[in-house]
Amino acid sequence: MLSKKKKGLLIVLSGPSGAGKGTICKALMKKEKNLKLSISATTRQPRSGEIEGKNYFFKSEEEFEKMIENDSFLEWAKVYDHYYGTPKDFVLKNLEEGNDVVLEIDIQGALKIKEKFPEGVFIFILPPSMEELKNRIKKRGTETEEEIIKRFKSAYEELNYVSRYNYVVINDSVEEAVEKIKAIIIAEKCRVDRNKDLYLEIKEGLV
Amino acid sequence: MLSKKKKGLLIVLSGPSGAGKGTICKALMKKEKNLKLSISATTRQPRSGEIEGKNYFFKSEEEFEKMIENDSFLEWAKVYDHYYGTPKDFVLKNLEEGNDVVLEIDIQGALKIKEKFPEGVFIFILPPSMEELKNRIKKRGTETEEEIIKRFKSAYEELNYVSRYNYVVINDSVEEAVEKIKAIIIAEKCRVDRNKDLYLEIKEGLV
Numbered sequence: 001m002l003s004k005k006k007k008g009l010l011i012v013l014s015g016p017s018g019a020g021k022g023t024i025c026k027a028l029m030k031k032e033k034n035l036k037l038s039i040s041a042t043t044r045q046p047r048s049g050e051i052e053g054k055n056y057f058f059k060s061e062e063e064f065e066k067m068i069e070n071d072s073f074l075e076w077a078k079v080y081d082h083y084y085g086t087p088k089d090f091v092l093k094n095l096e097e098g099n100d101v102v103l104e105i106d107i108q109g110a111l112k113i114k115e116k117f118p119e120g121v122f123i124f125i126l127p128p129s130m131e132e133l134k135n136r137i138k139k140r141g142t143e144t145e146e147e148i149i150k151r152f153k154s155a156y157e158e159l160n161y162v163s164r165y166n167y168v169v170i171n172d173s174v175e176e177a178v179e180k181i182k183a184i185i186i187a188e189k190c191r192v193d194r195n196k197d198l199y200l201e202i203k204e205g206l207v
Numbered sequence: 208m209l210s211k212k213k214k215g216l217l218i219v220l221s222g223p224s225g226a227g228k229g230t231i232c233k234a235l236m237k238k239e240k241n242l243k244l245s246i247s248a249t250t251r252q253p254r255s256g257e258i259e260g261k262n263y264f265f266k267s268e269e270e271f272e273k274m275i276e277n278d279s280f281l282e283w284a285k286v287y288d289h290y291y292g293t294p295k296d297f298v299l300k301n302l303e304e305g306n307d308v309v310l311e312i313d314i315q316g317a318l319k320i321k322e323k324f325p326e327g328v329f330i331f332i333l334p335p336s337m338e339e340l341k342n343r344i345k346k347r348g349t350e351t352e353e354e355i356i357k358r359f360k361s362a363y364e365e366l367n368y369v370s371r372y373n374y375v376v377i378n379d380s381v382e383e384a385v386e387k388i389k390a391i392i393i394a395e396k397c398r399v400d401r402n403k404d405l406y407l408e409i410k411e412g413l414v
Contacts (some may be wrong), residue, residue, distance in 0.1 A: 124399070129409060162406045167397040170405075180397055187394035190374040190387055192331070198377075199369045202333060 008099040009188055010091065010117050011035070013181070014110035015125035016155030018137040020171040024125060025104040027178045032185075036094045038103045041067065044082035057087070075105075075112035080147075084109065100185065107158045114164065121188050123181060124165040128172040130156065215306040216395055217298065217324050218242070220388070221317035222332035223362030225344040227378040231332060232311040234385045239392075243301045245310045248274065251289035264294070282312075282319035287354070291316065307392065314365045321371065328395050330388060331372040335379040337363065 013028075015021050029037050041057040043064050052058055059067070064083045068076060074092075076085030086103060094101045103113065114122060127133035137143070137151050162168055169180045188194065220235075222228045236244050248264040250271050259265055266274070271290045275283060281299075283292030293310060301308045310320065321329060334340035344350070344358050369375055374391050378384045395401065 123397075126406065126409060156410065159406045159410055162399060163403075165399050167394065168399050168402050168405060169397055180393055183390040183393035184397060186387055186390035187374065190330075190376055190391060192369060192372050192375050195375050196370075198375060199333065199366045202336060203363065203366055 005098050008036075008095040008097070008101060009185065010095060010113075010120035011100060011102045011181075011185060012110050012113055012120050012122045013102060013104045013125060014107055014122065014165070015171075016127070016133065016158040017106065017151050018133045018140070018155055019125040019127045020136065020174070020177075021104055021125040023174055024169075024171060024177050024181070025102065027174050028181055029102065031178060032182065034100065036090075036099045036101045038086055038091050038101055040105070041073075041085045041087060042082060044080075044084075059083070074116065075109050077106075077108045077112070079106060079108060080150075086113070107161050111161065111164060119194075121167070121184065122165040123167045123169055123184060124162045125177070126159075126162070126168055126170045127155075128170055212305050215243075215302045215304070215308060216392065217302060217320075217327035218307060218309045218388075218392060219317050219320055219327050219329045220309060220311045220332060221314055221329065221372070222378075223334070223340065223365040224313065224358050225340045225347075225362055226332045226334045227343065227381070227384075228311055228332040230381055231376075231378060231384050231388070232309065234381050235388055236309065238385060239389065241307065243297075243306045243308045245293055245298050245308055247312070248280075248292045248294060249289060251287075251291075266290070281323065282316050284313075284315045284319070286313060286315060287357075293320070314368050318368065318371060326401075328374070328391065329372040330374045330376055330391060331369045332384070333366075333369070333375055333377045334362075335377055 013021050013025050025037070029035060039053065039057060041059050041064060043059055043061050046056070046058055050056065061083065064085065067073060067085065072088055073085040074088045076083060084106070086105065086109065091101050091103070105113065110122060113120060127136065133155055134152055137148050137155070143151065167184050169177050171177045220228050220232050232244070236242060246260065246264060248266050248271060250266055250268050253263070253265055257263065268290065271292065274280060274292065279295055280292040281295045283290060291313070293312065293316065298308050298310070312320065317329060320327060334343065340362055341359055344355050344362070350358065376384050376387045
């Protein structure tokens, strides 16, 4: 047994819109009950079926701006005219307690998180092809033609940010993508730079 | 599908003698039939049950020194008055063909491999405790009292080298250790720095 309580991992699932990070995240949370999902706050309208406090905390502009003032966000951004933000307390508390926290977040947000948590595990979800990405953005059906083109262009540009991440997972099968993410979490816990005290403890016979 | 054939991973299982890397390696190879095991050459006497060409290539001193002359080793070393070496051809050929190659090797050998293959996956197998390590060295029963003390002291010193590795896996249960190594292999294949061409190919629509 370890003498010191190990902090949890911050697992950041990110990628261009339409890559399927939402679907993968949902499947991952279903399989790995010990993971804690960070719920974002947003000022955008709920899509059909989205539930307050489960999918998002839906806020008015005024409420959101008040939270910014109170330094309640780990990061926040304005994307496509809406605010999105990651409430700070939930993440910090869980990591401190040794729980692994999952963040599903756009690329802009992930890069801000990386500045504060360089030790996080940054996973870039890739669509299997640009053609497939276009189909997925279209299928969502909640956007106008203009918005679809805007999203696709942006997704194309965003692929350049993959180099700032630790891992890349192609979403051609949700099940396989989830298995890969599970493996990444296990492997990260074995990384030498996350276990610096371990061999000292073994030497000293504390373990 | 990728347009370029990806090279295989070189997976180096290493650790102090008595940590159980041999047992773990055997269990891993049994579970993962696609992995290719590199067989070492040695001048030490076969232990009971060891088979030529399966456990080692057993060589005379003269034969081994000839191989050194012919530059046939990826690395070689003299440990406890015996030569050990990793034949070069098998490893290079398999990596080139896209096969993952496993090397089970002492720490001295692993560090030499790392100089030539910094992109290898270096896994340090730790015993659950120093007490357990002592028991395991004793149980092996093939060494004299003097040799046991020599091995234990050396194992104690060798723990310092863990920082040169990528991963550390504690061998308290062989099954769990094998699962961790399997996860590490999956995760490593997802690392961004091993997939640099991938997003370019996706952008260009080659995938």
